[in-house]
Amino acid sequence: MRPKSPVAFSGTLSDRLTPYPAEGVASSILLGKDDAREMAAGIFCFIGVGAREGVRTGDRFTIYRPQPGFDRKDLIVNAAHGGTSYGKWQTPIYEARIVEILKRRNLPPRVVGDLVVVDVAETTAAAKIIQSRSEVHVGDLVVRR
Numbered sequence: 001m002r003p004k005s006p007v008a009f010s011g012t013l014s015d016r017l018t019p020y021p022a023e024g025v026a027s028s029i030l031l032g033k034d035d036a037r038e039m040a041a042g043i044f045c046f047i048g049v050g051a052r053e054g055v056r057t058g059d060r061f062t063i064y065r066p067q068p069g070f071d072r073k074d075l076i077v078n079a080a081h082g083g084t085s086y087g088k089w090q091t092p093i094y095e096a097r098i099v100e101i102l103k104r105r106n107l108p109p110r111v112v113g114d115l116v117v118v119d120v121a122e123t124t125a126a127a128k129i130i131q132s133r134s135e136v137h138v139g140d141l142v143v144r145r
Contacts, residue, residue: 013131014062014145018111025053025144029063030124032138039136043129045115047142050123059117061127061142064109070102112136 027048032039113132117125
């Protein structure tokens with residue numbers, strides 16, 4: 001018989017379209033259990049908010065990771081810079097315009113998963129990752145839902 005989980009959760013899990021909230025309690029993952037740097041569903045971790053910010057046992061947080069910035073190398077299709085259908089139209093002016101547009105883009109953070117708080121201290125909380133879409137890293141953002 002499987003032991004009952006200390007985290008009772010029956011809500012809707014996040015998906016890749018879960019919006020990043022404009023306001024709310026936010027922090028980051030400080031540390032994984034046993035000093036883990038990469039985590040997944042079922043692993044315990046510690047977050048940098050606690051009772052002082054109003055966090056309680058059972059609170060649910062969504063885990064986000066900021067999108068990487070633009071790198072000019074992202075435009076390279078292969079090592080020879082060949083194989084692009086737009087290569088004959090690509091001029092230095094065109095490339096400069098595209099690079100400038102891509103540098104200004106503002107992508108929302110990527111949804112990585114969900115966690116539920118299992119224990120709360122004054123300034124930190126212990127949480128269990130209940131769902132992960134990819135590996136969860138120390139430093140990923142967490143926002144209360």
